[in-house]
Amino acid sequence: MSKVRVLAGTRKGAFILTSDGKREKWDVSGPHFAGWEMYHLKGSPVDPNRIYASQTSGWFGQIIQRSDDGGKTWHQPGTPPGETTGPGGTPKGESNKFKYDASPETGKPLTTHQWYDGTQHPWEFKRVWHIEPSLTDADTVYAGVEDAALFRSTDGGKNWSELSGLRGHGTGPKWQPGAGGMCLHTIILDPKDPGRIYIAISAAGAFRTDDGGNTWKPINQGLRSQYIPDPKAEVGHCVHHIAMNPSRPGVLFMQKHWDVMRSDDAGDNWREISGNLPTDFGFVIDVHAHEPETIYVIPIKSDGEHYVHEGKLRVYRSRSGGNEWEPLTKGLPQENCYVNVLRDAMAVDSLDECGIYFGTTGGQVYASNDAGDSWNPIVRDLPAVLSVEVQTLA
Amino acid sequence: MIRVILPPHLRTLANVGSEVSLEVAAPITIASILDALEDTYPMLRGTIRDHDTLRRRAFLRFFACEEDWSHEPTDKTLPDTVASGKEPFLVVGAIAGG
Numbered sequence: 001m002s003k004v005r006v007l008a009g010t011r012k013g014a015f016i017l018t019s020d021g022k023r024e025k026w027d028v029s030g031p032h033f034a035g036w037e038m039y040h041l042k043g044s045p046v047d048p049n050r051i052y053a054s055q056t057s058g059w060f061g062q063i064i065q066r067s068d069d070g071g072k073t074w075h076q077p078g079t080p081p082g083e084t085t086g087p088g089g090t091p092k093g094e095s096n097k098f099k100y101d102a103s104p105e106t107g108k109p110l111t112t113h114q115w116y117d118g119t120q121h122p123w124e125f126k127r128v129w130h131i132e133p134s135l136t137d138a139d140t141v142y143a144g145v146e147d148a149a150l151f152r153s154t155d156g157g158k159n160w161s162e163l164s165g166l167r168g169h170g171t172g173p174k175w176q177p178g179a180g181g182m183c184l185h186t187i188i189l190d191p192k193d194p195g196r197i198y199i200a201i202s203a204a205g206a207f208r209t210d211d212g213g214n215t216w217k218p219i220n221q222g223l224r225s226q227y228i229p230d231p232k233a234e235v236g237h238c239v240h241h242i243a244m245n246p247s248r249p250g251v252l253f254m255q256k257h258w259d260v261m262r263s264d265d266a267g268d269n270w271r272e273i274s275g276n277l278p279t280d281f282g283f284v285i286d287v288h289a290h291e292p293e294t295i296y297v298i299p300i301k302s303d304g305e306h307y308v309h310e311g312k313l314r315v316y317r318s319r320s321g322g323n324e325w326e327p328l329t330k331g332l333p334q335e336n337c338y339v340n341v342l343r344d345a346m347a348v349d350s351l352d353e354c355g356i357y358f359g360t361t362g363g364q365v366y367a368s369n370d371a372g373d374s375w376n377p378i379v380r381d382l383p384a385v386l387s388v389e390v391q392t393l394a
Numbered sequence: 395m396i397r398v399i400l401p402p403h404l405r406t407l408a409n410v411g412s413e414v415s416l417e418v419a420a421p422i423t424i425a426s427i428l429d430a431l432e433d434t435y436p437m438l439r440g441t442i443r444d445h446d447t448l449r450r451r452a453f454l455r456f457f458a459c460e461e462d463w464s465h466e467p468t469d470k471t472l473p474d475t476v477a478s479g480k481e482p483f484l485v486v487g488a489i490a491g492g
Contacts, residue, residue: 035403059453059487060403060441076437096440 003393004349005070006357007051008365009038012383014053015365016071019378023355023369026378032074033065037127040344040387044133044141048391052141052157054128062127063096064143064157077157098125098143098151101164113147114176123147123167130344132187136194144184148175148201150213163213166199171218171235175204178238178257185343186242190249198252198267203228203238206254208267219267223256240283241343245292253295253322255285255343260297262322273322278309284346288371289354293321296348296356296372298341307338315358317372331375332366339364344387351392359385396427397482401454404442404485408435413482422477424456425468442485453488 002021013031036055044050053065065074115121126146134140139156151160190196195212205220228236238257254261261270274280279299288294301309313332316325339360349355356368363382366375395415418430432439456463475481
């Protein structure tokens, strides 16, 4: 019987939630890495027991952790499980070295970006926001970092190299941090074209490579952002998240700072699909696993009030690819609710009856085993949830 | 032996107790202690000082003999009591945040 494994990253540790295919009863494991901010965990589609995790701290910096047994045990890549060294019998892994490309050949134009006061500011590594394992190789994994850049490891997370063509393509000096920092938070690998990758940065916008990461171009045509000097600028847009159904990799859905958007040509052009949403501000967006025109968002009141609208936690679903939205409320609190749902905190499984999952800043992780018609909390009282991913296991 | 006291999260990361002992070649300085610490516990690289610049991370402090050494040159010789192991060298996390 199929199983699902939900990976929840929180402000104070990671939690692993498992259930059978009915998705009614759950086992909760954690906290893993107690006390650390776990920005993101994601499993390899090639080897589901291979899970990568971003462990970070304002005090101690960035660490990459890896599990090869489905989250039971963890180690820093570079040390095989069980292998030890040193007088304390400790592992020797070192997996936290994210060094920007500063070589004369490829790193030359990559020295500064725009700062809050309009001056130029050097790139400074802070943390990994998003981890995206390769679709074809369990040892290859991408990391989106703050300050915005894309890194890749081909040895299971031990060593990381920047794909510097992204920062170096020309608009880098115009990128600027949003309130949460200048983060590369979305990485989408095209399942039909191994050379194509989409990424998104707050606040720069969306970008695409068609040659495996060597060269990049902004794909922000059609976005309008009233909060920047030129609302139609090539870059500078605060894209919050992008989602894609693997069966149609050229169709993208975007939750921007304000506005829900859609592209049918791999990001070359975007059009707004906010339609009848009560507010089109938000962070998460995702697509049904089997119905590529069914999409989900969770409207947030405004950029000044980061909680759900009218005190009601409502997932909005469109079965028409946007514009026409229905609120999904069964099982969700409909009064006195003031949580936020952060950009990487929604996921879908691929069981026949598609499961939808999201986590809140109030520490709840909700699951729907009927494509959003009804919801139940898997857990209610975790630390603030930063990210939610789900693995569908045979 | 040089005695080093680490903050709790780094003890967990390195799987050690509150205090570790290190062989460090003279002269005994902040830099030489951290070099030895990271050689013995490589998972701590980047957690106390930046990989590239080797600058102390902003929310960490260094103390020895009840004095704050955080802003002293990292190649300045530490007191003899640290070199002899009578007093520990402390890596302290700032008390801030939740």
